[in-house]
Amino acid sequence: MSLDKETTEYAAKTPRSRALHEEAAAVMPGGNSRTTTFFDPYPFYFQRGQGAHVWDADGIERVDFNNNYTSLVIGHAVPDVVKAVQAVAESGLSFPGPTEHEIRLAEMIVRRVPSVESLRFTNSGTEATMNAVRLARAFTNRAKIAKFEGAFHGTHDWVMVSVTGDTKSWGNRRRPKPIAWSAGIPAAVLKNVVVLPWNDPEACEEILTAEAGNLAALIVDPYLCNGGLVPPADGFMKRLRESTERHGILLIMDEVISFRTAWGGGQERLGVRPDLTTFGKVIGGGLPVGAFGGRRDVMAFYDPRKGGARISQGGTFNANPVTMAAGVATLNALTPEAYTRLDALGDRLRGGVRRLFANTRRRGQVTGVGSLFWLHWTAEMLTDYRSTRPKDAEMPQRVFMGMLNEGILMTQRGLGACSLAMSDEDVDRFVNALARVLARQ
Ligand SMILES: Cc1ncc(COP(=O)(O)O)c(C=O)c1O
Incomplete structure (x- = not known):
């Protein structure tokens, strides 16, 4: 699916967020105080978060693999x-x-x-x-x-x-x-x-x-x-x-x-x-x-x-x-046991994504450490920032938007983070959602 189609689907599901964005744009440049969180056509408005999940102004639930850009390590509203x-x-x-x-x-x-x-x-x-x-x-x-x-x-x-x-x-x-x-x-x-x-x-x-x-x-x-x-x-x-x-x-x-x-x-x-x-x-x-x-x-x-x-x-x-x-x-x-669990969640996610790439012969890679991961869309050996740049520059955004439509939140550039509030099922939900997003590309 093209970025346009993913975006159309996103917009159809989020009319309340669009209305809030229009109100915001009247009083803030771009309707926003945080450049990194903006994306076209508008970011959805968060209403609440609990554990590993967040809900937006239109009532849509998503599993949160962004965790406020990695800040929330034990989950929302613990x-x-x-x-x-x-x-x-x-x-x-x-x-x-x-x-x-x-x-x-x-x-x-x-x-x-x-x-x-x-x-x-x-x-x-x-x-x-x-x-x-x-x-x-x-x-x-x-x-x-x-x-x-x-x-x-x-x-x-x-x-x-x-x-x-x-x-x-x-x-x-x-x-x-x-x-x-x-x-x-x-x-x-x-x-x-x-x-x-x-x-x-x-x-x-x-x-x-x-x-x-x-x-x-x-x-x-x-x-x-x-x-x-x-x-x-x-x-x-x-x-x-x-x-x-x-x-x-x-x-x-x-x-x-x-x-x-x-x-x-x-x-x-x-x-x-x-x-x-x-x-x-x-x-x-x-x-x-x-x-x-x-x-x-x-x-x-x-x-x-x-x-x-x-x-x-x-x-x-x-x-x-x-x-x-x-x-x-x-x-x-964040006890020693908590880090063991966070590492296990990260390993499960990276392992699942690697298997998915291998089974579908995708030009993708996943890097990470502990609870952190990054999805890459290049076959080049990853050694530095330059080597991570995808040839298809739109791919990270297409995946981000596709994942939103599948009920998964990560960051736009490909970074993600697991939290202690996540279950193995939440992690598997990520991998399965990614499989669906890639299948319709
Ligand atoms: C490695 C690193 N240093 C510094 C900062 C800046 O932190 P803050 O956004 O709290 O100003 C960030 C934020 O993402 C970061 O990732």
């Missing part, structure tokens, strides 16, 4: 989280100072992640990476940062470089050019961002060595979670650690998504100890959150005692008690 939020909210929503809830969540994260000796909260992953980058600059007294092609680290200027898009003008694969991902990114930013090729340790080493004296930090999402979930080659992350250490470059591991993959996040899975780590999503249990932390001597730049902080971090809602309590309740549910 009673323990809702109770914690309600109990805290009854005593006041926010205050001009700290509450005990902040300490409890910080303790839980420090206990799980040995490289994080000390941390601070923000309201988003974007603010977390923005602070980590600023901190690295302050600590090293160097201006530039390095990032990987295809990696997303939020929406502040310093990381909106070489994220997604048509890679034709992105230069040599081994020496990528920094490309602005948005209008409004000044040339000064592009001059201070060095872009690295994923899974090419020799090229990375050459670039890092050439730029060593200028580089404050290398920021890395250990599983390239937004650039195709292309796994790091064996030893790649360890080589980056060695090289950054040798050159006095701080290694910032962006675990905003990958923290959901293990008790101690991606760094535990990969056995690498970064200088700084950024968090978001799951640690807020579904409410707005971010955090950055790491070496005590580096984090000391934020310490306001004894003469004042060298970096000032504000944020009216930083560490608000409602978010902190939701985070504590969520991490409490």
